[in-house]
Amino acid sequence: MTKIPVFTDDPGWHGNRLKEAFAVRGYQTVFISLKDCFLDLTADSRGVVIPGFDALPKYAFVRGVPGGTFQQVITRLDILHALETLGVKVYNTGRAVERTVDKAMTSFLLHHHGIATPDTWVCESRHQAHEIMSREISENSPLVIKPLFGSQGKGVRLIRQEDALPVPMEAHVDGLYYLQRYVDSGEGAWHDHRVFVIKGKAIAAMMRHGESWLNNVALGGRCELVAHDGELGLLAGIAAKAVDIDYCGVDIIRDRHGNLYVLEVNSIPAWKGLQGVVGVDIAQALVDDCLGLTA
Numbered sequence: 001m002t003k004i005p006v007f008t009d010d011p012g013w014h015g016n017r018l019k020e021a022f023a024v025r026g027y028q029t030v031f032i033s034l035k036d037c038f039l040d041l042t043a044d045s046r047g048v049v050i051p052g053f054d055a056l057p058k059y060a061f062v063r064g065v066p067g068g069t070f071q072q073v074i075t076r077l078d079i080l081h082a083l084e085t086l087g088v089k090v091y092n093t094g095r096a097v098e099r100t101v102d103k104a105m106t107s108f109l110l111h112h113h114g115i116a117t118p119d120t121w122v123c124e125s126r127h128q129a130h131e132i133m134s135r136e137i138s139e140n141s142p143l144v145i146k147p148l149f150g151s152q153g154k155g156v157r158l159i160r161q162e163d164a165l166p167v168p169m170e171a172h173v174d175g176l177y178y179l180q181r182y183v184d185s186g187e188g189a190w191h192d193h194r195v196f197v198i199k200g201k202a203i204a205a206m207m208r209h210g211e212s213w214l215n216n217v218a219l220g221g222r223c224e225l226v227a228h229d230g231e232l233g234l235l236a237g238i239a240a241k242a243v244d245i246d247y248c249g250v251d252i253i254r255d256r257h258g259n260l261y262v263l264e265v266n267s268i269p270a271w272k273g274l275q276g277v278v279g280v281d282i283a284q285a286l287v288d289d290c291l292g293l294t295a
Contacts, residue, residue, distance in 0.1 A: 001028035005050055008063035009033045013272050017283035034076040035066055048082050059089045091290040092267050096245040100267035103148050103178055110262055113242040117262045119181040129177035142182035183253045183261050192253040195236035198289050202233030204278040225277040239265055
């Protein structure tokens with residue numbers, strides 16, 4: 001069997017699904033952390049060393065980029081960039097990961113392409129952040145504060161009119177304030193959508209029902225199958241193209257007036273909850289697109 005690296009530090013359920021899907025196509029999956037790869041820029045080297053590979057693979061699947069110091073994360077992304085430069089098809093690319101792990105850049109690209117997304121502010125100044133919060137809250141416009149890097153609803157906080165200011169920020173941010181206008185999907189009927197997109201086309205979608213305004217499956221959100229075509233799938237596909245990504249999970253919310261907004265684009269999306277309600281084999285669809293087996 002031809003070997004293919006899947007970059008991850010925790011294969012888990014998703015890694016097993018990918019391993020099975022690659023095996024169907026005659027590939028042996030090797031789980032490798034980007035922390036263990038390195039650049040070798042000597043005369044006779046191939047440039048990037050992937051443990052367990054005597055030569056560079058034709059494909060590499062990115063399932064996780066581990067955190068670390070700024071220098072470590074940059075170097076791990078450098079590995080992905082270098083592999084692509086050397087002719088390896090990296091799925092998703094380092095550039096796509098950079099654009100979507102960074103919520104500020106995702107929001108900028110969505111806004112730049114005219115895609116409906118909540119009003120957002122990103123700043124370093126505590127004074128500027130509190131001015132924005134005071135103004136918005138005084139107009140009864142709740143705000144959501146999020147870590148710039150993060151997922152599964154961790155560290156996300158809703159700031160309402162009744163909350164006292166100044167808001168203690170240290171537990172929620174690391175010297176950077178990412179503030180987004182709260183989109184109300186309906187009190188007591190909290191929900192949003194996760195749309196899975198491959199090659200700019202929605203292949204599956206679900207509605208996530210939460211017991212609070214946070215609807216993440218990791219926080220107990222209940223999954224319900226919904227149609228992935230129509231305006232929901234179209235908006236998700238446009239969002240994916242705006243960040244130029246091979247595959248992603250697009251989070252979309254519909255407000256109480258029926259308007260759709262793109263909240264986030266996830267370059268390393270989980271799909272366990274979604275797989276539980278859809279018929280399509282998501283891992284196989286990903287593998288086949290990675291290997292160029294789909295039109």
